[in-house]
Amino acid sequence: xxKKYFPYFKNSKNIYLDTAATAQKPSIVIDAVNxxxxxxxxxxxxxxxxxxxxxxxxxxxxREAVKNCINAKESKEIIxxxxxxxxxxxxxxxFVKDRFDTVIISSLEHHSNIVPWHxxxxxxHKGLEVVNCDExxxxxxxxxxxxxxxxxxxxxxxxxxxxxxxKLHPIKNIIQKAHKYGTLVMIDGAQSTPHFNIDMQDIDAxxxxxxxxxxxxxxxxxxxxxxxxxxxxxxxxxxxxxxxxDVSYDKTVLLKSPFKFEAGTQNIxxxxxxxxxxxxxxxxxxxxxxxxxxxxxxxxxxxxxEIKDIIFYTDSINSIGSxxxxxxxxxxxxxxxxxxxxxxxxxxGHHCAQPIMxxxxxxxxxxxxxxxYNDKDDINTFIKGLKRAIKILED
Amino acid sequence: xxxxxxxxxxxxxxxxxxxxxxxxxxxxxDLGKSLKPINENARNDAYLVKGCTSLVWIIPSxxxxxxxxxxxxxTVIVKGLVAILIKIFSNASPQEILEFDLKQLxxxxxxxxxxxxxxxxxxxxxxxxxxxAKGAKND
Numbered sequence: 001x002x003k004k005y006f007p008y009f010k011n012s013k014n015i016y017l018d019t020a021a022t023a024q025k026p027s028i029v030i031d032a033v034n035x036x037x038x039x040x041x042x043x044x045x046x047x048x049x050x051x052x053x054x055x056x057x058x059x060x061x062x063r064e065a066v067k068n069c070i071n072a073k074e075s076k077e078i079i080x081x082x083x084x085x086x087x088x089x090x091x092x093x094x095f096v097k098d099r100f101d102t103v104i105i106s107s108l109e110h111h112s113n114i115v116p117w118h119x120x121x122x123x124x125h126k127g128l129e130v131v132n133c134d135e136x137x138x139x140x141x142x143x144x145x146x147x148x149x150x151x152x153x154x155x156x157x158x159x160x161x162x163x164x165x166x167k168l169h170p171i172k173n174i175i176q177k178a179h180k181y182g183t184l185v186m187i188d189g190a191q192s193t194p195h196f197n198i199d200m201q202d203i204d205a206x207x208x209x210x211x212x213x214x215x216x217x218x219x220x221x222x223x224x225x226x227x228x229x230x231x232x233x234x235x236x237x238x239x240x241x242x243x244x245x246d247v248s249y250d251k252t253v254l255l256k257s258p259f260k261f262e263a264g265t266q267n268i269x270x271x272x273x274x275x276x277x278x279x280x281x282x283x284x285x286x287x288x289x290x291x292x293x294x295x296x297x298x299x300x301x302x303x304x305x306e307i308k309d310i311i312f313y314t315d316s317i318n319s320i321g322s323x324x325x326x327x328x329x330x331x332x333x334x335x336x337x338x339x340x341x342x343x344x345x346x347x348x349g350h351h352c353a354q355p356i357m358x359x360x361x362x363x364x365x366x367x368x369x370x371x372x373y374n375d376k377d378d379i380n381t382f383i384k385g386l387k388r389a390i391k392i393l394e395d
Numbered sequence: 396x397x398x399x400x401x402x403x404x405x406x407x408x409x410x411x412x413x414x415x416x417x418x419x420x421x422x423x424x425d426l427g428k429s430l431k432p433i434n435e436n437a438r439n440d441a442y443l444v445k446g447c448t449s450l451v452w453i454i455p456s457x458x459x460x461x462x463x464x465x466x467x468x469x470t471v472i473v474k475g476l477v478a479i480l481i482k483i484f485s486n487a488s489p490q491e492i493l494e495f496d497l498k499q500l501x502x503x504x505x506x507x508x509x510x511x512x513x514x515x516x517x518x519x520x521x522x523x524x525x526x527x528a529k530g531a532k533n534d
Contacts, residue, residue, distance in 0.1 A: 331470040333449065334424075338472075341417040349448070392421050393471050 001292070002284070002372040015344045015378045015385075020163055020322045020351075020369035023194055023216045025273075026280050033218055033273040044268055045242050045259070059268055062275030063258070066223055069278050070208070071199040074228055079258045080271055083222035084190040085112040087209035088157070090224060090261070091186055092116035094235040095207075102154035104147050104183075106169065107133040107359065108162035111352045113188050117157075129154070130355075137167045137314050137356075141177065148181040156183055160198075161191035164351035164367065166322030167314050172203045179204065184230070190214055194371060195293055195321045197286040206230055216281065216371075217274035220267045231257040238263040289372055297323070299376055300368060303383045307390070313360065324351075324365040330393050332364045338389035344382050399495045402483045407502045420472065427474030430481070433467045446519035449473045453520060455527040461486050462531055464524065476517055479503070484524050492528035497521060 003009045008016070008024040016024060042052035044059045063078045072078060081087045093116070096103060103117050107130055122128040129147045132140040148154065156178045160171050171187055178185045186207035192198055193215045200208065205225070212221030226234055236243060236254065240263040246253040254260040281289065300323060301316040309328035316323075326332055336348030349364040350357045357364060368382065413419045437454045444451040449470040456463045464485040466477040483500075484492055505517055 331449070334471045338417065338420055341415070341420050392424055 001375065003375065005280070006373050009373065013343055015381050017344065017346045017368045017370065017374065017378065017382060019194065019214070019371035019374075020166075020191060020367065021347055022213045022219065023371055024373060025218065026216055026277070028276045028280050029217055029273045032276040033269045036269045036272050043265055055268055055272075058272045058275070059266070062271045062278070065275045065278045066210070066225075069197070069282065070193075070210070070225060071201050072225055073201070076231065076257045077200075077226055077228055079224040079226060079261045080266060081209075081222045081224050082220055082267070083213065084188060084209045084211045085222075087207075087222050087224035088112050088186070088188060089116050090237055091157075091207050091226075091234070092120065094237045095230070095233060096120075096155050096157075100153055100155040102127055102129055102147075102151040104129045104131060104144070104151065104154050104156045104158075106131050106139060106158045108137060108165065108167055108169075108356055109157075109159055109188070109353065110163045110190075111354070112190075113157055113159060114355065131158075136318075137162065137165055138318070139169050139174065141170075141173065144174065145177060148178060148183055152181070154183050156185040157188070158185065159188040159191070161189075161195070161320055161322075162353070162356075163191050163322065164353040164356060164365065165314050165324045166191070166319040166369070168318050168320050171205075175204050191321055196290055200225060200227075212270065212274040212277070215274070215277055217277035218267075218270040221270035221274045224261075226257070234261075236260045236263065240264045242266075284372065292372060293321070293370060296370055296374055296376060296379065297321075300370065300379050300382075303379060307383075307386065313365070321371075322367055322369040324367045326362060326365055327390055330390065332366045334393055335366050335386065335389050338392060339382075339385050342385040342388065344385045346382070397491065397495070399483055399487055399491060400499060403499055403502060406479055406482060407504075410504065420475075423475035423479070424471050425475070426478040426482075427468075427471050427476075430467065430474055430478045431465060433465045437465070438467065444516075444519050444523045446516065446522075448516060451477060451516070451520055453477070453523045453527070455524075455531070457531060461488055462492065462528060464527075466520075473516065476505070477520060480520055480524060484528075489528040489532040492525065493532065497525070 005026040006024045007027055007030065040051040040054045042055045044056040046052065063075050066078045067075045081090060097120050103122060105113055117128050124130065129151060131147060132143045134140065158169060158174060161168050175185045184206040187205045189198060189208050190211045193210050206227050208225040210223040213219040243254055243260045243263045244252055245255050298316060304310055304325060311326045311328060313324055332348040336346060339346055347367045351367055410419055413422065433452065433454055438452055442452040442454045444453055449468050451468040451473055452466060454465040464481045466481055468474040468477055500521065
């Protein structure tokens with residue numbers, strides 16, 4: 001139904017089931033990037049000629065679009081970054097480091113929300129605490145509260161949706177609980193905005209990170225949302241062109257947010273393209289996206305359930321976008337290679353989330369991740385391919 | 396043409412018989428399945444190939460001046476790759492192994508059909524065999 005908007009599917013016969021890694025791009029995004037480079041390529045926030053003004057206007061209109069999309073209060077709360085990884089690192093090094101004794105994460109984090117804390121010299125029970133989860137990977141709220149009580153000077157950094165399993169965290173409850181103890185919260189939203197809308201006033205996150213390329217936008221673009229009251233405490237970790245109000249050899253006076261955080265020439269085409277991906281999603285409507293994706297996700301889950309010896313790690317109710325599984329006695333990597341030869345693109349391995357894989361005692365899983373351009377035909381082809389791969393490996 | 400190159404070319408000819416990549420991989424899987432099992436005790440760190448995402452063991456032995464290799468892996472496809480390399484390198488003298496031009500392995504076309512990580516793993520297995528040959532030659 002939505003495939004027609006994506007040129008990739010006109011050029012490729014692949015069944016693409018790896019959106020959690022990156023999404024395909026609709027024409028509207030590709031055209032906007034192309035238009036910038038071919039019709040008004042100029043730098044932003046510097047020159048005053050008409051093309052440069054247009055570039056600045058388009059760039060800033062994406063900021064407005066993001067602000068409205070996530071219901072932020074002010075545009076200064078929207079900072080463009082390279083992606084979720086940079087957003088997390090920015091907060092880790094410019095806000096959390098040297099300020100908080102403990103960082104609390106969930107069991108389902110990907111490496112981008114683990115490694116930055118290790119780089120600060122934190123390790124398990126030494127400045128880093130991990131909230132338990134049960135056998136269906138459900139967040140242990142009691143354990144979380146215990147950690148909040150035990151660590152009064154802590155900072156919470158938690159993913160909204162697990163990249164490896166598609167497990168949805170009860171983020172609003174998590175934030176409420178943390179705020180009850182006066183603890184600030186950053187949410188890793190890499191896997192959320194492609195699938196559902198987020199509302200900063202409703203969930204009340206202090207920091208929220210968004211991936212552009214996973215939200216049907218260009219690669220190399222992301223967002224860090226910072227609640228206005230924290231902006232003064234967040235130090236820029238890179239400085240340079242376009243961040244300053246005044247420079248002498250004695251001192252530098254920085255601009256206010258968001259500009260002080262966007263040093264040097266930005267990914268202008270990427271940001272403009274990202275604005276169009278938001279427009280694309282809003283034109284379809286998140287409600288339609290949620291309903292459609294729920295339908296195909298459930299269809300996938302039901303079809304997979306029919307496969308002998310399948311091992312799931314979550315239920316389908318509290319999961320979104322991605323579904324991870326193993327087939328008893330087979331290695332995920334073998335299945336992935338054979339599916340690739342059948343032109344079915346899925347991901348196998350640890351999905352940059354090794355700690356939870358170790359906890360589950362698996363080397364990796366097969367992960368299928370869905371998006372609006374997938375349909376039941378894709379799922380049928382995948383299931384057929386999976387059955388064939390299993391047969392080849394088992395015989 | 397030397398012995399090892401001839402063995403390699405025979406495998407390349409087998410590969411050429413297949414119409415598509417999946418068939419080629421079915422063949423690799425079959426080769427893996429037909430690989431002679433190794434002794435359970437041999438699955439230890441001494442024989443483990445470093446640099447592979449899968450667990451791979453290559454076990455050398457020496458008979459009548461020739462090296463004999465056994466091997467295993469926890470993944471079926473890698474086991475197939477091990478079987479291919481054993482077909483090429485086993486039952487050859489250390490000198491023959493060391494004189495073999497490793498670039499010729501590109502003829503297998505594995506660079507185009509194996510993921511980058513696997514390709515590194517493939518190289519690691521080859522390096523392990525070469526390492527054994529060097530050790531045997533120096534003994």
